[in-house]
Amino acid sequence: MRIFGYQAIVLFLNVWFVNSFMFRDDCLVTTWTQWSSSGQYTESRTRRIMRVPSGGSSLCPPLSETRETDVDCQVSQWSEWGGNFGFGQQIRTRNVTQNPMGAGNQCPDLVENRYIDTKPTVVETAKNVEQYFIRAFSSNSRKRRQTNQGSVRDLLLIMDSSGSIGQSNFQKANKEIGTLIGLLCPENPFNKENGQYQYNQAAMLTFSSTVEQNFDFNDHATTEDIQGAISKAMYNGGGTNTAEAFMQAIEMFQSSKGARKSSEVKPEVLILTDGQSNNRHETLKAVEELRKVADVYGLMTGGFTKRGKDELTAYVSAPINEHLFYVESYTELEALVRLLSDMKKNEGEKWCAPFNVG
Structure with a gap:
């Protein structure tokens, strides 16, 4: 078995x-x-x-x-060259009509900037400042622009206090910037109500070889107080450490400095300078980070080489024609602010858009 x-x-x-x-x-x-x-x-x-x-x-x-499939980026034709702005510049733009896919070629530059022989007149620059900076509803906030609604701002002033400016011009610049921010909307742009800013806030840095934080966003209760604090800023002389100014500017947009949430207000920077930085590479790296936090406007004065113009143009936010303003001298700066004051007087109640702060 x-x-x-x-x-x-x-x-x-x-x-x-x-x-x-x-x-x-x-x-x-x-x-x-x-x-x-x-x-x-x-x-x-x-x-x-x-x-x-x-x-x-x-x-x-x-x-x-x-x-x-691998799809190359496709773009539209260039637009016509735009109006004169900044140092005597024009830009043209194009749009992406097809985003790249896979290993397709990436998109080329969408903005082209060129210099022309003639810089804008003070009157032309005043119109640009009025349209893109002073008049709140014409700011870079596209949604507010379309609805003619005022923008509530946290505005940081960065004032060049380096040796190339000199004591007298520094004082002139502070006086004119104080007048300039008083032209913002509404009629009393920085006044507190019941201990709180209803509309705008302002803070200030001055820079030379070092950086001084002159006042925070919540330090002053009225527009006049802020203008007085600007006028009292001390001139330092020395180098142009713009990189450090931009790095400290980022720190200023913190609640500990009185800054509000970016979802509630429009964070802005206005820098006034007359020269290139002492550390170009570090400066451009720092301002790239700053532009992630706030819209950067530039009010430039003085004489510049093309390299200097390129650097200062790189400071501001896009579109650069709405953020870059230039006057050749501090006498022109005075004329610019005087023109803007006259424009506000002529506009009267039409100067400011309505605000929605609810």
Whole structure:
């Protein structure tokens, strides 16, 4: 009986082996076809079954594959060159009409800036300052611009106090900037009500070789107090450490300095300077970080090489034609502010857009 049992087991294993391995047909498929378009931004390939599996063989592999195609970025034609601004500049723009996909070529520059032979007149610059900075509803907040609604701001002033400016011009600049911020909207732009700013707040830094934080956003209760604090800022002389000024500017937009949430107000920076920084690379790196926190406006004065113009243009937020203003001298700065004051007087009640602070 033991021999019969052993023989039966051997016979069973032989039959199982023959059926399972010698007579099993695995799935057999063709090679893949070439990739071909199967949609706007996809392509696919296929293969066919040449032999259906049998005898318990594994299932056939996938018979189709789809992948995204590599799509190059596509852009529109350049716009016409825009109006004169800044140091005597024009820009033109183009838009992305197709975003890149996969390993497609990335998008080229969408803004081109060029210098022309003629700088804007003081009157032209005044109109740009009025349209893009002073008049709150014409600020860079597109939504508010479309609805003619005033923008509530936290405005940080950065004043150059380096040796190239000189004591007299520094005092002139502070006086004119104090007058300039008084032209903001509403009529009393920085007044507190019940201990809280209802509309705008202002803070100030001065910089030379070092940086001084002159006052925080919540230090003064009226527009007149802020103007007085600006006029009392001390002149330091020395170098132009703009990089450190920008780094400390980022720190100023903190609640500990009285800054409000960016969801509630429009954080802004206005820098007045007459020269290139002492550390270009560090400065451009720092201002790139600052622009993530606030819209940066520049009011530049003095004479510059193309390299200097390029650096100062790189300070401001986009679009640069709405953030970069230039006057050749402090006499022109006085004329600019006087023109703006006259424009406000002529506009009367039409000067300010309504505010929604609810």
